[in-house]
């Protein structure tokens with residue numbers, strides 16, 4: 001089991017729920033109101049297009065305002081949306097409705113990925129858990145992973161993105177995060193970073209770590225998934241070249257340059273040397289059937 005910081009904050013679903021209730025529509029805007037956000041969306045979306053086929057049963061766990069659920073429905077999947085935040089679920093209903101897809105959703109329900117009690121074993125062909133939802137479960141992340149695996153059928157896929165330790169540290173520059181730098185040692189357990197473990201719990205919220213989280217290096221995330229019994233097919237970084245919050249106005253105002261940056265990011269996101277560069281680490285994994293290896 002991963003070591004935890006002495007003063008680490010424990011998973012507090014009420015606080016995460018309140019944060020995302022208040023974050024509201026900004027969660028939708030995150031992937032559309034900047035060049036980097038739109039590229040982040042494209043990087044994540046490509047894995048859905050690769051794995052999801054018409055008529056598959058798909059869980060969008062931590063669906064937020066439903067951006068990826070809309071894509072999944074457009075791919076022909078039967079999609080169940082689950083989120084902790086009632087505000088995010090209301091936004092998901094509203095965005096699905098605007099896209100004329102609300103009736104196509106199989107179910108939209110409030111739930112916690114650490115305890116998906118209302119969902120039977122092996123219900124889904126594919127389980128998506130995008131946007132750090134696993135990271136917000138802090139020390140409960142092994143249980144969240146266990147639940148996501150339980151509701152996924154043998155030979156089904158789990159596609160998840162978590163918060164990257166090193167990618168998040170790369171935000172210090174664009175955010176000019178003086179307060180964080182002054183107290184970095186209080187927020188991060190460097191012993192865990194430098195040990196073989198590569199999984200780090202933030203100790204408390206800070207302007208950059210808005211909620212307590214578990215952060216992963218690519219090595220740490222890979223071993224967590226493999227230890228859980230998953231076969232990792234592919235890993236990627238989002239976004240590997242230009243971190244969020246970086247001022248890139250001359251690129252952004254040129255359609256050609258923005259398209260070129262998107263092409264570069266989509267190519268670079270799978271480069272092994274850049275896996276730890278983006279704020280999100282993505283993994284496409286398969287739940288191997290017992291006895292199939």
Ligand SMILES: C[S@@+](CC[C@H](N)C(=O)[O-])C[C@H]1O[C@@H](n2cnc3c(N)ncnc32)[C@H](O)[C@@H]1O
Nearest residue numbers: 020062063064083084085088112113130131133
């Ligand atoms: C950063 S948003 C990502 C939303 C969406 N998956 C996306 O990538 O656009 C994280 C979402 O996970 C939800 N969430 C956080 N912890 C959760 C938990 N334990 N169970 C279910 N949902 C959770 C939040 O309410 C929020 O809507």
